[in-house]
Amino acid sequence: MIRKIIKIDEEKCNGCGACAAACHEGAIEMINGKAKLTREDYCDGLGDCLPACPVDAITFEEREAPAYDEAAVLASKQKKVAPLPCGCPGTASKAIQRETCPAPTSSVASQLSQWPVQIKLVPVNAPYFDGANLLVAADCTAFAYGNFHNEFIRKHITLIGCPKLDEGDYSEKLTAILASNNIKSVTVVRMEVPCCGGIENAVKKALLTSGKFIPWRIVTISTDGRILDE
Numbered sequence: 551m552i553r554k555i556i557k558i559d560e561e562k563c564n565g566c567g568a569c570a571a572a573c574h575e576g577a578i579e580m581i582n583g584k585a586k587l588t589r590e591d592y593c594d595g596l597g598d599c600l601p602a603c604p605v606d607a608i609t610f611e612e613r614e615a616p617a618y619d620e621a622a623v624l625a626s627k628q629k630k631v632a633p634l635p636c637g638c639p640g641t642a643s644k645a646i647q648r649e650t651c652p653a654p655t656s657s658v659a660s661q662l663s664q665w666p667v668q669i670k671l672v673p674v675n676a677p678y679f680d681g682a683n684l685l686v687a688a689d690c691t692a693f694a695y696g697n698f699h700n701e702f703i704r705k706h707i708t709l710i711g712c713p714k715l716d717e718g719d720y721s722e723k724l725t726a727i728l729a730s731n732n733i734k735s736v737t738v739v740r741m742e743v744p745c746c747g748g749i750e751n752a753v754k755k756a757l758l759t760s761g762k763f764i765p766w767r768i769v770t771i772s773t774d775g776r777i778l779d780e
Contacts, residue, residue, distance in 0.1 A: 551614070551615070551616075551617055552613065552614055552615075553595060553612065553613075553617070553618075554595040554612050555587075555590060555593050555610070555611060555612075555613065555615045556577075556587060556593055556595070556597060556600070556608055556609070556610060556611075557587075557608070557609050557610070557611045558578075558585050558586065558587055558607055558608055559607045559608070559609070560585075560586075561607075562605050562606065562607035563584050563585050563605070563607045564604070564605050564607075565580065565583040565584055565585070566604060566671050567580050567585070568599075568602040568603060568604065568665055568666040568671065569602050569603050569607075569608060570585055570599075571602070571666075572598050572599045572601075572602035572665055573593075573598060573599050574598060575589075575592040575593065575594055575623045576589065576592055576623065576626055576627070577589045577590070577592035577593040578599060585607070590615045590616050591616040591618065591619040591622060592618075592619065592622065592623050592626070593615075593618065594618045594620075594623075595610070595618065597610060601673065601676050601677055601678075602665055602666065603673070604666065604671045604672065604673050659699075660699060660703075661699040661700060661703040661704040661705075662699070662703055662708060663678065663703075663706075663707065663708075664676070664678045664707055664708070667708050667709060667710050668709075668711065669686070669709045669710065669711040669716075669723055669724070670711070670716060670723070672709060672727075674723070674727055674730055674731075675730055675731070678707055679707060679727065679730075679731035679732070679733065680731060680732050681732050681734055682706070682707040682731070682732075682734060683705060683706045683707070683733075683735045683736075683737070684706065684707050684709065684727075684728075684733050684734075684735065684736045684737070685702055685703060685706035685707065685708045685709065685737050685739065686709045686710075686711075686724070686736065686737070686738050686739075686749065686753050687702065687708065687709070687710050687738070687740075687749075688711070688712060688713070688739065688740045688741050688746045688749050689710045689711065689712050690712070690741050690746075691739045691740065691771050692710070694741060694771050694772075694773065694774075694775050695739075695771050695775050695777070696775060698739075702737065702739055702769075706737065709724075709727075711749060712749075713745060713746065713747075713748025713749045713752070714748070720752035720753075720756075721751075721752040721753075721755040724752055724753060724755075724756035725755070725756040725759045725760050728756055728757065728760035728762060728764065729759075729760040729761065729762065733762075733764055734764070734765075735764060735765045735766065736757065736764055736765070736766040736767075737766070737767055737769065738750055738753045738766070738767070738768045738769065739769045739771060740768065740769070740770055740771070741770070741771055741772075741773065742770050742771065742772050742773060742778055750768055753766070
């Protein structure tokens with residue numbers, strides 16, 4: 551049948567994997583560092599993967615393709631989340647249990663609402679920026695502060711980076727995001743270490759350069775996981 555389906559330009563694809571993560575049906579896989587539409591019958595043609603791609607490597611096309619198979623998609627999802635059997639006896643040692651039994655699932659739900667999250671990868675004009683409360687965080691903060699998802703990521707659009715390890719300055723990209731979108735507020739979460747000053751300074755520069763008045767705050771996390779000031 552002739553229907554609308556996605557097309558991936560492998561020349562443009564940078565291998566970030568954002569489209570594969572955004573595809574709820576599992577139609578896209580990463581193969582040899584490139585995104586590929588491996589199951590045409592899993593692609594519903596709605597294009598959730600399009601805004602996730604930071605290099606515009608995905609478009610729509612109308613061509614001969616198998617019909618969208620919703621039943622197969624649902625069956626595939628159920629197979630992926632099916633619990634693994636664990637036959638560890640209660641008397642088994644902890645070492646054996648670690649090797650042969652699956653770890654318990656965490657009861658803490660992720661609050662992340664968009665992908666990608668890396669400042670370098672996120673597109674400037676994504677629809678989720680409209681009316682967003684923006685969180686710009688040093689990537690170590692989520693590991694240092696135990697309740698990071700509930701206190702900071704929840705109800706925010708999240709951008710992360712490491713000013714010490716990433717090349718270049720974030721301020722130009724952040725300026726474009728602030729200037730091009732209706733951002734309601736900006737929260738910066740950084741570590742107490744000096745190198746994290748780079749992410750704070752980049753946001754301050756972007757706020758000034760954007761020409762907009764946007765409420766903002768800085769939160770500093772200690773290396774032992776405490777909020778030092780905000």
